[in-house]
Amino acid sequence: MSQWFYAEGNRQQRGPLASEELIALYQSSRIALDTLVWRDGLPQWQPLGSVADELGLVIAPPPAVEPAPDAPVLEPAVPTPPRIPGFDTPEPRNAVPGPAPAYAASPAYARIAPPPKKTSGCLVIGLVLGIGFLVVMGILAAIAIPAYNDYLHRAKVANAVGIVSQLKNQVTVFAMDTERCPVNGDDGFQSPTSYAAEYVGAVRIGRFGEDKCGIEMEFSVPDKRALDGKMLWFEYDMQSQEWTCSSDLDTKYVPAQCRG
Known part of the structure; x- marks a missing residue:
């Protein structure tokens, strides 16, 4: 079973959590689809929405809004992601024109590193015993x-x-x-x-x-x-x-x- 971590406010990591716990946090609105998450094996942190299929997370479509009578139908405006004070949002090389996702440009995202992998105590003991055995056999x-x-x-x-x-x-x-x-x-x-x-x-x-x-x-x-x-x-x-x-x-x- 995969163990997941998520970034709280894109500044502090939480976890590890099971997939079901991560889904429960989303359903209780404690985290959103753009919350950064990570598990062992991912090259970097990803937004929750991009791994929804892997988690088995069902994302409900947004409710349709009926236009007012006689009101002109306008193309939806593309929202501009909010900027984090004190940081610039660089335009990625070879990017498709348009606003970049907030999680890709966020300096806070860049600062969140995957949790370090822990070395098994049994592996260390095994290595020590193996080296000791070889030394004794050599003598x-x-x-x-x-x-x-x-x-x-x-x-x-x-x-x-x-x-x-x-x-x-x-x-x-x-x-x-x-x-x-x-x-x-x-x-x-x-x-x-x-x-x-x-x-x-x-x-x-x-x-x-x-x-x-x-x-x-x-x-x-x-x-x-x-x-x-x-x-x-x-x-x-x-x-x-x-x-x-x-x-x-x-x-x-x-x-x-x-x-x-």
Whole structure:
């Protein structure tokens, strides 16, 4: 249902009113057909008579005046609209000759602006909550994505180390049988690059020191500088027959069994 406003004396707006209330004011002669009215959607204030059809306002025709006997019938004079003291009535551009309607030239009409539209409180609250949600989600994403990527790298490093560590038993058996450390190319041991796999660039097998054999694993992760080219070592002591593990990886990527 449209909400209407009307200008009282063309100087002060009243409303909002329902269509029926506006019609009742007209029928009680409190407003006239030239009273300025406005609703949301109209570009400017309009005289009541111009929106009568929209309101459903029935305008009764003026009573006919019978001319006096033998009186000459004269053309009705066009009334000149009253001027508001202190204001001029400009002639509109491209206007049809003749007097302009009072409401179109009235400075008071120009001063009456449509009521400002009120912003819904629910809309404001919704906008605030929406912006807050996006900010929180952005912060969580900034924290979660790097953490998830680190988790993936740790899992793949651990998988690669687990595969290479299977060589430890082979090195132990060879050292016990031959009393020396195996090297790449010995029976059962391939070249360093033949062990290349995901996250593994090369695996070197040889002697690390007096009575110590070793497996050196080189990481190959081109898109991760913290991993690419780093080393992990399995060292076997032939005297104690024990294995130790060390690495120059960042601690967060080093498998638990290789942390000091």
